Amino acid sequence: MRYDDTKSIHSHKFYDEETGTFIPPIYLAVVYEHPDKRTGKPRTVDRGTELKYGREENPTVRALERVLAALEAGDDALAFNSGMAALAAAILALTPPGAEIVVPMEAYGKTLALLREFSRRLRARLRLVWPSTDSIINAVSRRTSIVLVETMTNPTLKVIDVRRVAEYCRDNGAILVVDNTFATPVLYNPLKDSASLVVHSLTKYLAGHNDVLGGAVIGDRETVLGIWEWRTLLGGIMQAFEAYLALRGVKTLVLRVEKQSRTALEIAEFLQDHPRISEVYYPGLDTSPYKPVADKLFKKKLYGGVVSFKVKGGREEALRLMRRLNIIKPAPSLGGTESLITMPAATAASAIPPEDRKALGIDESLLRLSIGLEDPEDLIEDLSRALQ
């Protein structure tokens, strides 16, 4: 299979001999005959781990993992009950005591909070750096164990040249973990550019309907097996019903991200021309300083479904806009069918220290809009009316 839309539908490879169905069911079972009475040996899933207990493996979750591995061009994947659970297991598996971790100071707030706590407890050194490709590269040395970057920063959508960072990490023996939640595999595959591991919040575009909480890691066989141990110890495996919904959701990933990206560009252009808006952050705009690197990395000339912008008049005017919207709902998530708007300074970016937020320009006039699947004209009308 060459193309993402085909992979998203067929790479689960599920087939039931007894019924002939190729639609993966929801396996609620927690226990499995062990050892297999027919063979006398343990039953295993295709990565070689045993299928005997629900905290270790589940066939519905396994079907989803095969799709995720195919979409991100990895050997293998693991699904977790949230993006944070995936990230926590990955960091625990990959960080030796006394390690040095490099991360841009603009990242999902809870990711920064997790790294801060872990580095304190694991006696690791956390280096927060300016969110630019050059600053990240300059911070990496032979002492660095892990570099964690988001393909597009949250919330001001700076595009990091992951290809350059990955080459530099490889030359210096550092592990590069890429949170590809905002870009999705439809836009970019970090593993193809030799990143070591991809992390996703499945809660966002991959499941895509604002009704599933989940996370995933995707990488080479050995790295994923190491993280599997931690998933088992922490009990973080995704549940079967959520995996079923995510499998169903991911079948339309390409369609959704293509439409969301097209609508996002239209809305970014509308906002850019609006007298009540002072700044628009979207890497697909011709005026964006990140368009060249986005064009270098991203497939299909798509730039994702998130647009951030600043409202003239600060916090009060921004809150007023949020209150006056009808179709676009105020809620702190992204990547789903419903368009959502949030004030990052009060939500996702609140864990960034105030002085860093100030330097990054994340103030209370900044709003982050996640484009859903509504008609672009309805969304523009909603924004236009609310801005009047």
Ligand SMILES: Cc1ncc(COP(=O)(O)O)c(C=O)c1O
């Ligand atoms: C970029 C990014 N990574 C990770 C997470 C954490 O994912 P979850 O909420 O599924 O735990 C989020 C959540 O907003 C996110 O935006």
